[in-house]
Amino acid sequence: MANAKLSKIRGLMKEKQLDAVMLSNQSNYAWLSDGGRGHVAMASESSVGSFFVTNDEVFLITNNIEAKRLQEEELSNLDCKLKEHFWFDNAQKDKIIDELCKDKKIGSDMPMNGAINIASAVAELRYILTDSEVEHYKELGKNCGEAIGKVCKLMKPGLSEFDIAGIMASELYSREITPIVLLIAVDDRIERYRHPLPTNKRVNKYGMIVICGRKYGLVASVTRLFHFGKMSDELRRKHNAVVEVDTVFISESRPNAIIGDIFAKAQQMYTDKGFPGEWQFHHQGGPAGYAPRDYVATPNNTGKVLKPQALAWNPSIKGTKSEDTIITTDGKPDIITTSPDFPMISVQYNNETWQRPDIIVL
Numbered sequence: 001m002a003n004a005k006l007s008k009i010r011g012l013m014k015e016k017q018l019d020a021v022m023l024s025n026q027s028n029y030a031w032l033s034d035g036g037r038g039h040v041a042m043a044s045e046s047s048v049g050s051f052f053v054t055n056d057e058v059f060l061i062t063n064n065i066e067a068k069r070l071q072e073e074e075l076s077n078l079d080c081k082l083k084e085h086f087w088f089d090n091a092q093k094d095k096i097i098d099e100l101c102k103d104k105k106i107g108s109d110m111p112m113n114g115a116i117n118i119a120s121a122v123a124e125l126r127y128i129l130t131d132s133e134v135e136h137y138k139e140l141g142k143n144c145g146e147a148i149g150k151v152c153k154l155m156k157p158g159l160s161e162f163d164i165a166g167i168m169a170s171e172l173y174s175r176e177i178t179p180i181v182l183l184i185a186v187d188d189r190i191e192r193y194r195h196p197l198p199t200n201k202r203v204n205k206y207g208m209i210v211i212c213g214r215k216y217g218l219v220a221s222v223t224r225l226f227h228f229g230k231m232s233d234e235l236r237r238k239h240n241a242v243v244e245v246d247t248v249f250i251s252e253s254r255p256n257a258i259i260g261d262i263f264a265k266a267q268q269m270y271t272d273k274g275f276p277g278e279w280q281f282h283h284q285g286g287p288a289g290y291a292p293r294d295y296v297a298t299p300n301n302t303g304k305v306l307k308p309q310a311l312a313w314n315p316s317i318k319g320t321k322s323e324d325t326i327i328t329t330d331g332k333p334d335i336i337t338t339s340p341d342f343p344m345i346s347v348q349y350n351n352e353t354w355q356r357p358d359i360i361v362l
Helices: 002-016 026-032 067-073 090-101 119-126 131-153 161-173 188-192 233-251 259-272
Strands: 020-025 046-053 058-063 081-085 106-108 178-186 206-215 218-227 285-288 310-313 324-327 344-349 352-357
Touching: 002 020, 002 026, 002 046, 002 106, 002 119, 020 026, 020 090, 020 119, 026 046, 026 119, 046 067, 058 067, 058 090, 067 081, 081 090, 131 161, 131 206, 131 218, 131 324, 161 178, 161 206, 178 188, 188 206, 218 285, 218 310, 233 259, 233 310, 233 324, 233 344, 233 352
Parallel strands: 020 106, 058 081
Antiparallel strands: 020 046, 046 058, 178 206, 206 218, 218 324, 285 310, 310 324, 344 352
């Protein structure tokens, strides 16, 4: 697969009239290496190793701390030549780069003196998934959906948000999945914050768990909610509405559909359900893959849905949310993060029936 991806990179080089490309972004390292982990700090945008790709060679530039691990564990079938420098010697690193770049027109996915920024163009090469990526994504999605559903069923009053985050992280790591985003909110914090980092607040009635889990370099996103005892009529109304908005996003994600057109239909559903303008208070998601979102969808986005492509929509209404990861097909999108034995809501849309996660009552 690495050879096919190198062909894509070299095709881009030809299109942009480049002699070489430097890839230093963590997502691009994972993509080109077929799932390699080119990071130490999970939150870093850049990889600890950079690929320098020419028309006939691939070099890995990294320091002496990371070289052995990257070569032995994080390169898969990618054949590349090592350019190693001491971790403390920036002059040595600069000399390696200068020698590789000499008399060449360079494109780079990260800021680099003298290079053309090709970050968006490289990201687009990742959008259409290979067969093996689809297979890996479905495995990842299945495990993320099972894990978050299982954790919701373990919830008890009095657990802190940090407690819940720890249980969720443990369940993901036990499945060899890295939680690169883990948001937890309970009770009033669900209404107050759309991106709630966990705190020591303890759950009384209501909780929300949001995960972005990574394996094989791919990222699956899921949200689930749990409630102790009967929920209020207002929360019932809001959640019924948000799953209908989510259904629009998912159902309309068919090959060649325009992202902005999908967004407009979801906006209309927000209005039809009595929550006009609610979309303005949180992004709605978008295409995914080797990043939680390759880009965030906006009302005027002219991008097209591809096939097979991953998307993760996440509409929210103050106090509730609906989110799963899907992969596009010739027909209905495939929801890959379902949670077994989780309560569902049947939604009718465009003569199709969709099942969307309800709030589990414990």
